[in-house]
Amino acid sequence: MARADADTPMMQQYHRLKAEAGDALLFYRMGDFFELFFEDARIAAACLDIALTKRGDEVPMCGVPVHAAESYLARLIRAGHRVAIAEQTESPAEARRLRGSKALVERAIVRLVTPGTLTEETLLESGATNWLAAIGCAGEEWAIAACDISTGRFELIACARTEIAAELARLGPAEVIGAQPLDGITGRWGHDGFDSLHGERLLKRRFGLADLDGLGGPGRAELAAAGGLLDYLAATQREATAFLALPRRIQRSAHMAIDAATRASLEICRTQDGAVAGSLLGEVDRCVTAAGRRLLGQDLAAPLTDRAAIEQRLDLVAWFTEEPIRRERVRGTLRSLPDLGRALGRLVAGRGSPRDLAALRDGLGGAADLAASLAGQALRPALLDALLPDLGGHDALVDELGRALVASPPLDAAKGGFIAEGHDPELDRLRSASSDGRRAIAELEGRYREATGVAALKIRHNAVLGYHVEVPAKHADKLLAPDSGFTHRQTMAGAVRFNSPALHEEASRVLEAGGHALSLEQAHLARLTDAAVARAGPIATTADALARIDVAAGLAERAIEGGWVRPALDETPCLEIEGGRHPVVERALGQAGERFVANDCCLGTADRLWLITGPNMGGKSTFLRQVALIALLAQAGSFVPAARARVGLVDRLFSRVGASDNLARGRSTFMVEMVETAAILAQATPRSLVILDEIGRGTSTYDGLAIAWAVVEAMHDEAKSRTLFATHYHELTRLAGRLPCLSLHNVRAREWKGDLVLLHEVAEGAADRSYGIAVARLAGLPPTVVARAKSVLAKLEAGRDATGGIAAGLDDLPLFAAAAEAPPATDPLADALAAIDPDALTPREALDALYRLKRLSDEQAG
Known part of the structure; x- marks a missing residue:
């Protein structure tokens, strides 16, 4: 520089x-x-x-x-x-x-x-909540404060340190902040304000509260997180005011716990490539509003555990399934309504436009009409009756906005034109004066053409010169004459520009009237915005009610479309599914002209662990996932893809189906698998649902079988969760005779004239074999390789039959709970040798190490 x-x-x-x-x-x-x-x-x-x-x-x-x-x-x-x-x-x-x-x-x-503080429509994904999450702690307590300032949603979640990652996975925040870095969590650290006393002061000041009892008495960690969040909003928004509704305390036990690995495995709201299409949300979503899509995503991300609340949601969905005409009428009304929540968020933040005010006018008016229509319906469910009052109460504001605004206001307020004619007599007078002045300028242009004889003469306007006369360069001499009455202003390549006293006088009148009119419109805009912002809380409540109705009507539409049924809910740890289907896979097969094979599942107190064997590509993973998704959909308040379903409420859902290397954190596929399995064993309860696929496959056959064997025992004896365990280790079927709550099942397959036929049916009993070579042939492995594999397999099986196989001796093992083995004996010489790093030793240190090893060897020999 x-x-x-x-x-x-x-x-x-x-x-x-x-x-x-x-x-x-x-x-x-x-x-x-x-x-x-x-x-x-x-x-x-x-x-x-x-x-x-x-x-x-x-x-x-x-x-x-x-x-x-x-x-x-x-x-x-x-x-x-x-x-x-x-x-x-x-x-x-x-x-x-x-x-x-x-x-x-x-x-x-x-x-x-910043990613978490966006309000502009063009910067946001319309169907996704845009969370900003702040992590706070106080002593041993931890909490998350999360907000979406585009709609005003504000949550406080108290949780253990080990639960933070799972809660962040539920929220899927656009931005995470905190006072100090946390292992395994990506965020912006080192921010101020994460102090409980500071947070308490800010909350009281922000919402005009004398105390926080009305919020449910948030704990110190929640207050610390809220303080950091509010400080960050103040730093990023400066003079603007971020829209926040009163914070809602979210109880962790109120929704099904789902960790990040399970969400990724089940592809609940996004596929593993990050797309909505192909995920459960993408397949279930039939909402007609952006707010409905956002709420549906939140419902699927956090299924409820309160049976009464779930039944209320299901009642509303069922009510919409009963009358197709009623459902379509409601959906048609909702489809015509604007996004109230985000329009309000922009207005509160000072980034609103006349079009956002029109959105409130149209949206609140439409909500009142919808409420009147629904109030006339018979046998309304309890949840709908609770929502109806939230749809109204805005008549005065709707009337004021209706009288003040034109039918379709512009997005940009800078040029005016959004206040309706007749609303303000003074504004009408100024507009008339400006319009009369423009007509006078047009008449002046005609007179100048006659006086100069230049037919191409025009009166134009730009931001630099204002109003001016413009003629082609070849006619400029006539206006440049001393007695022409024109004053030269600018010479262009093909034109020359002039001013005149008469034009200046008329232009001054136009600009003065236009300027006053624009100032008056801006004053009206500020007044109308203040009136809307004063009702921000009730408007946000109306937006939420419309979204809930949209979700229910959309789920009803999806249920009718797919032949889904209402699940029965139970407090006991059961899971009974007849004719269950995977919604995403079923749709993909249908588009390809193929039929999805439905399957049953029955997990209960005496039959809570299914060991499932069968060939690759036979449908084990699909079956596991569909069972988990049916439970999730049921507790989210949706009908489910099955002929019948009875779901015992699930407190935690775990899925370890498929894994990949995590190179960024230095973890192999097997390490990722073991970390996820360890988390399941540590957290699963008798009310949990666990699906496990191919545990132990990432290491040697003996190690893998040993790990899988121990995990099955632990799930049966320790966790006692409802569990589906798919495996290729057929040796595990021996456990059926020793674990009373374990039953054997398989995905059926048959070989017909040398070809493998995958039936995709889950049946009782163990698979007779894995059909691995047949699957390899299906995948296109060269015939010579397949033939060689068959010969090797024959030799291996002969050896297994002669020696008792890989599982020989396992029948004598105690059950997992009784396997309190003595620690293995140590070998001092081997331990000393393993501790040596040859590359790090000096010659002297190497000689000393050699003497030490010789001494240990002599001691062992003696």
């Missing part, structure tokens, strides 16, 4: 703001562009694929137009960057008036745009 350029007032101002922005990219407003400099420019140019230029001799720079800034912001945020917005806080004219002709325009950072 040139030294002179570095010392300019503008660059000094830039450096001050950049220091304030920290690691965020600084969008520095210069006229109609946001400019970026130095390393920020290099990063942004590469991310946005825009030109990188230079200022002065050395300063890299790039810029984006202000009018298109949101699209560029979206790309930067998706790429993981934060952006500080430095706006001009005064106009150039104000700067000159206050500090002289060469005064620098004042700028300030008005907002820090």
Whole structure:
């Protein structure tokens, strides 16, 4: 950078703001562009694929137009960057008036745009909640405070340190913050405000509360998390106010616990590639509003454990299934309504537009009409009766917005035109004066054409010259004459521009009237926004009620479409499914013209552990997953893909189906499998549902079988959970004679004329063999390799028959609970040898180690 350029007032101002922005990219407003400099420019140019230029001799720079800034912001945020917005806080004219002709325009950072603090429609995914999560602790207590400022949702969740990862997996936050780093959790650490007393003060001040008893008495860790969250919002939003409803305390026991590995395995709200399409949510979703999709995602992410609450949801879904005409009428009304929650969020944050006010007008009016329609229906379920009062109560605001706004207001308020004619007589007068002035200018244009004889003469307007006369260059001489009455303003390549006293007079009248009219419209906008924000709480409640109705009607639509049934709920640890199907796989097969094979499952007190054998590609993993998804759907309040289902409430759902290397954390597939299995054994209870697939396959056959054997025993004797355990270790079937609550099942397959036929049916009993070579042939393994595999298998099986096989002697093992074996004897010589790192030894140390080993050897020999 040139030294002179570095010392300019503008660059000094830039450096001050950049220091304030920290690691965020600084969008520095210069006229109609946001400019970026130095390393920020290099990063942004590469991310946005825009030109990188230079200022002065050395300063890299790039810029984006202000009018298109949101699209560029979206790309930067998706790429993981934060952006500080430095706006001009005064106009150039104000700067000159206050500090002289060469005064620098004042700028300030008005907002820090981060992934968890977005409100703009173009920056958000309409059907997904955009959580910001703050992790706080106080002593041994831990908690999460989470909010979505685009809709005002605010939650406090007290949890153990070991449960934080699972809760974050439920929320799927766009951004995580905290005071100190936590192993295994990606976030932004080192933030201030995570103090319980500070959090208590901020909550009281924010919501005007004398005490926090009305919130249920949050604990110290919850208060600390809330303090950090509110401080972060204040730092990022600056003068704006983030929309937050009263925080709701979420009890961990109120919803089914599902860890991150299980969510990934079952692909509940996203596939493992991160897409909604192909996930359970993508397959179940028949909502017609964005708010409904967001709520459905939250329901599936946190199925309930309260039977009464689940039954209320199911009653509402059932009510919508009974009358197709009623259901379609309600869905049609909902489909026409705007996204109330997010429109309100933008208005509260000071980023709203006239169109957002119109969204409240139309949405609240539509909600009242829907309430009137539903109130006339007979035999309404209890949940609907509870929701109906929340849909109304906004008549005064709807009436005011209806009288004040035009039918379709513009998105940009800067040019006016959104206040309806007749609402304000003074505004109508100013508009009339401006319109009369424009007509006078049009008449003046005609007179000038006649007076000059230049038919191509036009009166135009731009931001620099205002109103002016423009003629082609070849006719300019007529207007340049001293007695023409025109004053030369600007010469262009093909045209010349002029002014005149009459035009100046009319233009002044137009601009003055237009300016006053625009100011008056802005005052109306501020007043209407204040009126809407004053009712933020009740409006948010209405938005939530509409979303709940949309979810229920959408689930009813999905149930009718797929022939799903209402599940029966039970407090006992049972799980009975007749004709169960996997919703995602069934849809995929249907699109391919194939039929999904439904299967039954019956887990109870005396038959709670199923050991399932059978060939690869036979459908074991699909069966395991569909059982888990049916339980999840039932407790989320949905009908389920089955002919009949009775679900004993599940407190924790675990799935270890498939694993992959976690190279970033230095873990192999087998290590990932063992970590996940250890978590299951540590946390599963008799009320849990566990699905395990191919435990132990990532290591040697003997080690794998030993681990699988021990895990089966532990699930049976210790956890006592409802468990589906799929395996290729046929030796495990021997456990059926020793574990009373274990039963054998298999996915059926047959070989027909040398070909393997996979029946995808789950039947009682163990599989007769694994059909691995037949599957390999199906997969296209070369015939020579298949033939060789058959010969090797024949030899192995002959050896197994002669020696008793890999499981010889296992029948004599005690059960898992009684296997209190003595620790293995130690070998001092082997231990000493294993402790030596040859590459780290000096010659002297190596000689000493050799003597030490010789001495240990002599002692053992003696």
